[in-house]
Amino acid sequence: MDLGKVMEVLFAHNRWRRYDTINLIASENVMSPLAEVLYMNDIAGRYEEGLPHKRYYRGTRYIDELEVMLTEAFSSMLGARYVDVRPLSGTLANLAVYHGVMPNGGTMLAVPTACGGHISHNPVGGPRLLKIRVVELPWDNEAFNIDVDGARKLAVAERPSLIVLGASLYLFPHPIREVRDIADEVGAILLHDTAHVLGLVLGGRFPNPLSEGAHLLSSSTHKTFPGPQGGLIAGNVDEDLEKSIRQAVFPGLVSNYHAHRYAPTLVTAMEMEEFGKQYADQTVRNAKRLGEALHNEGLKVVAVDRGFTETHQVAVDVSDRGGGEKASALLEEANIIVNKNMLPWDKSALRPSGIRIGVQEVTRWGMTEDDMEYVGRLVADVLVRGEDPAAVRRKVAEFRSRFGEIRFGYKVDLEVLNRVLSSLRLL
Ligand SMILES: Cc1ncc(COP(=O)(O)O)c(C=O)c1O
Incomplete structure (x- = not known):
């Protein structure tokens, strides 16, 4: 083992991704300087188990305070009576809801992976572990959205316990109100997976799924919401269902909650209150302009007739340029980082055209x-x-060097850095 090598590799990564590349991965983000510095805290090595003030472990009084503050922050920002910040990720948040709703297995409807559904909605992902049958919602390519009439027919035929909206490739809000009516007709719970768009929701640039009628939302806390990696469940459901989901989180899926993320997540929530609107507006304006620019360059951007997007994302069909694998690899050589993605007309996840x-x-x-x-x-x-790509990489480096400061978040100064390091006895 070689300490020098470890540091060399880590710092190479930091420099590459922060200085040299244009990062266009839709599920990632950077925390604000203050959130990032506060992420380094003692709680990283601690245990919780249970709920605040009712822990199995001792020594949790400050963690309890942070968990309560964070729960209350999301509760008030999202209009949710029930919030659970303990899931470690969006995937685990989804699994907890699935199990909470269907402890003995059952049927759920979800968006097909080719149309944007996440792997945790897919029959081969988490649902399989929980013996849950997934039936794919019908999709309308023209609207680039769910086919509501088809969804109604399917729901009446399948009588699912759960309907999941929300997606990983997510250009236009799914029809939450209409699907809530369908859910009511068949007695299903409606979950909206908000992982990608949480920051846009809090910035007022995307409908709040709970106000639109979803019983529950699940989310990550690190995509458009630019906090540390983590998960979230929020909603307005009866006490029995709430209890069942809570028990799926713990003791079901997590034992410690990586609670060192609570303080920086709280900081991020405060930043969203202060700067969220500007950030979300600028993000969507940027996505639309990029869609237009790529279209004008002759690339096959998806949903041209619908204005390309209403989120942070743009999708491009590159099947005429070697497909998603080749295009994303070439772009990476130029230090432009994107991911390959299936599009609704794709048959194979291994050869995505987008x-x-x-x-x-x-x-x-x-x-x-x-x-x-x-x-x-x-x-x-x-x-x-x-x-x-090597020639483009030089242009990318010059361009990227103009953007050195993270906006829409709190800065950090030496005094704060000093407090962090000395509170940890590192100085
Ligand atoms: C719609 C959706 N849900 C859930 C997840 C999973 O999130 P996590 O990586 O936090 O488990 C993702 C990840 O990209 C996603 O796109």
Whole structure:
């Protein structure tokens, strides 16, 4: 083992992703400087188990306080009586809801993976572990959305216990109100997976699923909501269901909650209250402009007629340019990071025809609409004009060097850094 090597690799990663690349992965983000510094705290090595003030472990009084504060913050921001911040991730939040609703297995309807559904909604993912049968919701390619009439017929035929909306490739809000009516007709619970759009919801740029009629939402806390990696469940359901979901979280799925994320998640929530609207507005404006720029460059952007997107994401069909795998690999050579993605017309997850692009992180680095024009040009240099990725990489480096400061969040100064380090006895 070699300590120097460990540090070398880690710092190489930090520099590459923060200085050299244009990161357009739609599910990622960077925390604010203050949140990031507070992420380094003693709780990283501690245990909880149970709920605040009713823990199995001792020594949790300050963790209890943070968990209560964070729960109350999400409760008031989302209008949810029930909030659980203990799931470690969006996937575990989903599994807890599935199990809470269907402790003995059952049937759920969800968006197909090719149409944006996440692997945790897919029959081969978490549902399989819980013996839950997944039936795919019908999809309308024109609208790039769920086919509501088809969904009603399917629900009447299948009588599911749960309907899951929300997606990983998520361009336009799913019809939550309409599907809530369907859920009521067949006696199902409606869950909206808000992982991708939580920051847009809190910034007022995407409908709040709970106000639209979802019984529950699940989420990650690190995509458009730019906090530490974590999970969240929120909603307005009866006490029995709430209890059943809580028990699925603990003792079902997690034992310690990685509670060192609570303080930086709280900081992020406060930042969203202060800057969330500007951030969400700029993010969606940037995504629309990037969609337009890529379209003008001759790329097959999805949903042209619908204005490309109403979220942080843009999807491009690159089947005429070697497919998603090849296109994303070429872009990475140019230090433009995107991921390959299935599109609704794809048959194989192994050969996706699309790439998915998210602009939430570059928006936090300070990019605006004009910069999106340039990002579009850089992408087209690689994918349309076939320029040598190494040459594009030089342009990317020059461009990226102009965006050194994270916006829409609290800064950190030496005094705070000193307090953090000395509170940990590191200084
Ligand atoms: C819609 C959706 N739900 C859940 C998840 C899983 O989130 P996590 O990585 O926090 O488990 C993702 C991840 O990208 C997602 O896109």
